[in-house]
Amino acid sequence: MSSFKKRVPASQPKPPPATRVNPHSAQLLVSTGVPALDDVLGGGLPVGGVLLIEQDRQTGYSNTLLSYFASQAIAAGHKLCIVNADRDVNLASQLPGWAGVSRSATEPGTGTGTETEQGDTSEKLEIAWRYQNLPRVDGRDADAQGRSEPSAGSSAATAVDTPYCEKFDLSMRIPQGVIDRASVEIVDGDAISRAMASTESSDGDMYKCVLDKISALINDGFSSLKPLPPNAERNILRIELRSLGSGFWRGSDPNAILMFLHGLRGLLRYSYAACVISFPAYLYEEAGVRLPIVRRIEHLCDAVIELESFEGSNTTPSSIVAQQIKGEAAAASQEYHGFLHIHKLPRLNSLTASMGRLSLLHTGGGSANNLAFRLRRKKFSIETYHLPIEGGVTERRVPAKEETKTSRLPSGAGCGSTPGRKDPLEF
Amino acid sequence: AFDNKLPVTLISFTQTYSHYVHILRKMGVNLANHQIQFVNALLPLDLSSLPAATRPHFTLGPKEQWPEFLKWLESQPPSVIIIDGLCSLLDQGHDLSTALWFFTACQRIVESHEVSGARLVANMFVDDDNTEPLAHAVIRRSHYVLSFEALASGASSDVSGQLTAVAGHLHCQLPASKTFKPTVLHYKVSDTTVLFFSPGQSRIVL
Numbered sequence: 001m002s003s004f005k006k007r008v009p010a011s012q013p014k015p016p017p018a019t020r021v022n023p024h025s026a027q028l029l030v031s032t033g034v035p036a037l038d039d040v041l042g043g044g045l046p047v048g049g050v051l052l053i054e055q056d057r058q059t060g061y062s063n064t065l066l067s068y069f070a071s072q073a074i075a076a077g078h079k080l081c082i083v084n085a086d087r088d089v090n091l092a093s094q095l096p097g098w099a100g101v102s103r104s105a106t107e108p109g110t111g112t113g114t115e116t117e118q119g120d121t122s123e124k125l126e127i128a129w130r131y132q133n134l135p136r137v138d139g140r141d142a143d144a145q146g147r148s149e150p151s152a153g154s155s156a157a158t159a160v161d162t163p164y165c166e167k168f169d170l171s172m173r174i175p176q177g178v179i180d181r182a183s184v185e186i187v188d189g190d191a192i193s194r195a196m197a198s199t200e201s202s203d204g205d206m207y208k209c210v211l212d213k214i215s216a217l218i219n220d221g222f223s224s225l226k227p228l229p230p231n232a233e234r235n236i237l238r239i240e241l242r243s244l245g246s247g248f249w250r251g252s253d254p255n256a257i258l259m260f261l262h263g264l265r266g267l268l269r270y271s272y273a274a275c276v277i278s279f280p281a282y283l284y285e286e287a288g289v290r291l292p293i294v295r296r297i298e299h300l301c302d303a304v305i306e307l308e309s310f311e312g313s314n315t316t317p318s319s320i321v322a323q324q325i326k327g328e329a330a331a332a333s334q335e336y337h338g339f340l341h342i343h344k345l346p347r348l349n350s351l352t353a354s355m356g357r358l359s360l361l362h363t364g365g366g367s368a369n370n371l372a373f374r375l376r377r378k379k380f381s382i383e384t385y386h387l388p389i390e391g392g393v394t395e396r397r398v399p400a401k402e403e404t405k406t407s408r409l410p411s412g413a414g415c416g417s418t419p420g421r422k423d424p425l426e427f
Numbered sequence: 428a429f430d431n432k433l434p435v436t437l438i439s440f441t442q443t444y445s446h447y448v449h450i451l452r453k454m455g456v457n458l459a460n461h462q463i464q465f466v467n468a469l470l471p472l473d474l475s476s477l478p479a480a481t482r483p484h485f486t487l488g489p490k491e492q493w494p495e496f497l498k499w500l501e502s503q504p505p506s507v508i509i510i511d512g513l514c515s516l517l518d519q520g521h522d523l524s525t526a527l528w529f530f531t532a533c534q535r536i537v538e539s540h541e542v543s544g545a546r547l548v549a550n551m552f553v554d555d556d557n558t559e560p561l562a563h564a565v566i567r568r569s570h571y572v573l574s575f576e577a578l579a580s581g582a583s584s585d586v587s588g589q590l591t592a593v594a595g596h597l598h599c600q601l602p603a604s605k606t607f608k609p610t611v612l613h614y615k616v617s618d619t620t621v622l623f624f625s626p627g628q629s630r631i632v633l
Contacts, residue, residue, distance in 0.1 A: 255518070262515060262519055265441075270470070270472060296552075299552050349449035350449065350453070350618060351616050351618060
């Protein structure tokens with residue numbers, strides 16, 4: 001990596017940490033936490049934009065994407081707001097960690113961090129001790145080795161040092177101490193109910209209540225319409241709306257969700273905020289056909305992707321088990337867990353989506369590659385879908401009877417054959 | 428409109444002024460040489476703190492403040508009025524009659540100028556349930572209807588979609604109504620322009 005660092009004049013405002021500018025649209029981008037998804041979106045999620053993730057049915061792969069987004073917010077030092085109307089949010093058990101967070105300084109009395117330190121110490125002793133004093137190379141810049149965990153507003157975590165996208169590990173979890181020090185605000189069902197009770201103008205509309213909450217958050221230092229105090233740095237607000245439109249969301253109007261999304265777009269356009277929404281589109285179906293309101297919801301978002309899991313394509317849980325027993329499409333399911341469909345790409349400040357030019361996975365247009373995702377032990381990956389090998393890798397290529405026939409042929413019949421050994425050229 | 432040296436009034440319910448400024452610059456339009464006024468209808472916010480280059484000339488407030496907006500629009504010189512996202516009025520919670528009233532009010536202002544070239548162009552997203560009644564009502568008050576759809580024959584990397592141009596219900600009032608023929612065109616959207624061509628002629632044009 002080049003050691004050249006562009007000097008930014010002091011008069012120019014510094015860009016927020018862990019952001020980059022799209023050269024085609026001059027749009028500020030933030031990472032979703034999944035590098036492949038950033039590639040599909042054309043470099044990342046535009047600041048001021050909304051990404052809609054249509055959830056997979058009967059599986060939870062979309063929640064994994066949301067957890068990556070939240071972890072990236074904590075890793076980058078951004079402010080995070082999670083709105084979840086149906087259940088309590090326990091970040092410590094959901095968010096994947098990264099290698100740097102396990103080597104961070106811990107607070108006294110934090111059991112998780114102490115155990116992590118002790119585990120690292122014992123691990124170091126088990127590994128060759130002579131390498132203990134050598135710098136650890138883990139594929140990133142050497143400057144990041146001694147970096148402590150990021151904290152919001154920390155002067156050490158500058159825009160230059162903070163990586164754009166952290167390398168997360170699903171087998172690790174973020175220590176509770178790091179989560180406590182991060183700038184995270186959780187709005188769950190109880191908080192929404194309390195806010196609705198205290199506000200007379202809400203009319204029992206959860207959407208309006210949440211929109212007011214988001215507006216208050218944006219006005220608290222993330223609005224592009226208000227100047228920054230001197231010596232203050234710009235930061236990014238990441239908003240996560242989980243299962244928007246599910247049965248737990250109550251609106252005063254059948255089209256309350258449309259009014260909410262329109263108002264949300266207006267707020268985000270004049271803010272340093274990015275929003276990811278998970279939407280259970282399968283709840284808005286009649287006889288297998290989507291209701292028209294789903295298209296309206298997609299139209300109100302800047303980017304729309306859909307996760308279609310192979311398990312979720314079955315109508316009942318028993319059919320899932322039956323399919324596994326039969327082994328139908330077992331080869332495909334072993335490699336991939338579902339398809340990723342791209343319905344809409346962000347086109348902020350541009351007529352065309354920049355994904356077609358910048359993406360390695362998806363070329364766009366008529367020659368677009370089919371994308372599939374799979375959840376491995378340590379990471380969630382999105383790849384170009386390839387059909388499995390014909391016949392599969394677990395099936396016999398040659399039936400057993402044919403093998404016995406070939407073994408009866410006299411040895412040494414072929415050219416270059418060795419008596420007593422099977423001729424490799426024999427066919 | 429810019430080629431004919433006509434001023435443009437852009438009323439947007441979907442995007443900010445900076446979005447259109449970036450696109451127009453990429454298309455080679457020098458905004459200093461053209462008269463364009465932007466009306467922010469996305470969100471009724473105080474945008475006076477924005478730089479002059481991206482500051483809206485008017486912000487459309489709640490329904491009670493629409494008469495004030497229409498007075499301002501009427502006081503402007505004759506121009507091409509473009510409404511981006513008329514269906515967003517339904518998203519904001521207004522009913523069909525209110526959205527249609529807004530469209531008709533803008534249409535009356537254009538017709539009152541009686542200037543050659545002054546036009547009203549409105550675009551909207553049409554779906555099966557919510558916005559189709561509004562689309563039908565607007566078509567009954569239109570001279571031309573341009574429908575942008577996905578390519579009928581399937582996705583293609585050379586063609587972005589197809590445009591169907593048909594006459595609206597008021598087309599018979601136009602002097603050139605007998606020469607117009609409904610047509611289907613293909614189009615390709617690029618960063619700097621949009622190219623229209625006859626079906627099957629993409630290789631010649633692109």
